[in-house]
Amino acid sequence: MGDARRRIPRTDLLLADPRLAKAADDLGRGVVKAVVAAAQERARSGELAPEGVADEAVASLPSSASSLREVVNATGIVVHTNLGRAPLSAAAVRAVAEAGGSTDVEFDLADGRRARRGRGTLAALAEALPEAGGPDGVHVVNNNAAALLLCALTLAPGKEIVISRGELVEIGDSFRIPDLVTSAGARLREVGTTNRTHLADYADAIGPDTGFVLKVHPSNYVVSGFTSAVPIADLARLGVAVVADIGSGLLRPHPALPGEPDAASALAAGADLVTASGDKLLGGPQAGLLFGDHGLLHRLRRHPAARALRVDKLTLAALEATVRGPAPPVRAFLDTDPGTLRSRAERVAEALSRRGVDAVAVPSIAAVGGGGAPEVELPSAAVSLPEDYAVLLRHGRPAVVGRVERGRCLLDLRTVVAASDDRLVEAVARCTS
Numbered sequence: 001m002g003d004a005r006r007r008i009p010r011t012d013l014l015l016a017d018p019r020l021a022k023a024a025d026d027l028g029r030g031v032v033k034a035v036v037a038a039a040q041e042r043a044r045s046g047e048l049a050p051e052g053v054a055d056e057a058v059a060s061l062p063s064s065a066s067s068l069r070e071v072v073n074a075t076g077i078v079v080h081t082n083l084g085r086a087p088l089s090a091a092a093v094r095a096v097a098e099a100g101g102s103t104d105v106e107f108d109l110a111d112g113r114r115a116r117r118g119r120g121t122l123a124a125l126a127e128a129l130p131e132a133g134g135p136d137g138v139h140v141v142n143n144n145a146a147a148l149l150l151c152a153l154t155l156a157p158g159k160e161i162v163i164s165r166g167e168l169v170e171i172g173d174s175f176r177i178p179d180l181v182t183s184a185g186a187r188l189r190e191v192g193t194t195n196r197t198h199l200a201d202y203a204d205a206i207g208p209d210t211g212f213v214l215k216v217h218p219s220n221y222v223v224s225g226f227t228s229a230v231p232i233a234d235l236a237r238l239g240v241a242v243v244a245d246i247g248s249g250l251l252r253p254h255p256a257l258p259g260e261p262d263a264a265s266a267l268a269a270g271a272d273l274v275t276a277s278g279d280k281l282l283g284g285p286q287a288g289l290l291f292g293d294h295g296l297l298h299r300l301r302r303h304p305a306a307r308a309l310r311v312d313k314l315t316l317a318a319l320e321a322t323v324r325g326p327a328p329p330v331r332a333f334l335d336t337d338p339g340t341l342r343s344r345a346e347r348v349a350e351a352l353s354r355r356g357v358d359a360v361a362v363p364s365i366a367a368v369g370g371g372g373a374p375e376v377e378l379p380s381a382a383v384s385l386p387e388d389y390a391v392l393l394r395h396g397r398p399a400v401v402g403r404v405e406r407g408r409c410l411l412d413l414r415t416v417v418a419a420s421d422d423r424l425v426e427a428v429a430r431c432t433s
């Protein structure tokens with residue numbers, strides 16, 4: 001053992017290996033050194049022969065200098081917050097790569113002057129949502145939480161935000177919308193009860209102190225039974241600004257998600273401002289979308305905090321390509337019919353069986369997730385594997401994350417792009433070797 005340890009190649013010798021030297025140029029010396037140190041450590045613990053350290057280090061080189069690892073989302077949860085929510089379309093990924101250098105994000109190449117930041121993205125959103133009345137009816141910030149924060153900061157400092165007790169939402173990781181808006185210096189004026197709120201409750205609460213009425217879509221839970229909530233169209237008649245947080249960012253209704261609010265309907269119903277996320281059902285990058293009244297949006301844009309909440313060129317590029325380009329993966333995840341998913345699951349399971357894996361295609365139920373359509377079950381199909389695969393697949397490259405149900409590891413194909421099925425087969429097959 002001691003002798004084997006002495007034979008472990010030194011770091012400087014390993015870094016001189018042409019393959020690792022090239023990787024240091026591509027990925028940075030620090031990244032390669034960390035990989036080398038991990039391989040040496042494995043040899044020290046006896047897991048690896050000293051002669052294998054260089055090859056092991058080469059095999060473990062990451063594909064980029066970021067520690068974020070690619071994951072195949074086979075959970076069946078369409079918008080999985082822990083897995084980065086919406087995967088970008090190939091067109092959006094290309095747009096991000098191109099915007100990574102210097103770009104005309106705030107510059108007019110025709111006349112050589114400063115131009116409106118992200119104007120192409122605002123125009124794309126305005127075209128996708130004519131109800132916004134043009135680019136002045138659109139604003140983009142860091143995320144939906146930032147959109148709500150900006151509304152509170154601009155429209156209700158020292159004033160009251162009137163909200164139904166049935167819509168006091170915790171959005172995840174212990175973040176609560178009521179706490180978010182009060183952190184901006186607004187007071188909350190809760191009206192109604194958990195299950196029932198009426199127009200009169202709002203009307204009684206409105207007065208000179210009112211900043212705006214906030215309508216929040218209870219996106220991650222449902223209150224059913226003896227319930228009543230006030231629709232936007234009624235709130236819009238109260239004579240104060242109505243801000244509607246629709247959550248998941250559908251621009252128009254989706255047939256598979258009848259209970260999910262959308263921006264076009266909210267604006268048509270009379271909401272003064274609509275806020276939504278860009279990386280949920282819209283299928284784009286993390287962003288907060290604001291649509292609506294041009295005067296109010298002008299005030300939001302001029303608030304000093306708007307600068308702190310603005311998005312970068314990469315987000316603007318990805319968002320525009322999502323809206324203008326081919327439908328993003330989230331759209332396919334929602335729209336693929338169960339029969340197609342079943343055939344794909346059978347193909348994958350057969351390919352794996354031929355390679356000696358205990359794999360069978362089974363029916364599955366997928367979900368929207370990410371705080372959206374909590375009651376909707378999307379019929380799906382999965383490849384069922386022995387439970388041990390769950391851990392092995394998480395450690396693979398790409399990592400694959402499935403669901404463990406009743407002692408089996410299920411890989412749900414509703415959230416896997418069809419073009420990745422073969423990679424999925426390879427990833428599973430590698431676990432057995």
Ligand SMILES: *Cc1c(COP(=O)(O)O)cnc(C)c1O
Nearest residue numbers: 143144145171217219247277371
């Ligand atoms: C997800 C969600 C938010 C938070 O959006 P982020 O983009 O994550 O900041 C706010 N409100 C509702 C209703 C949501 O569903």
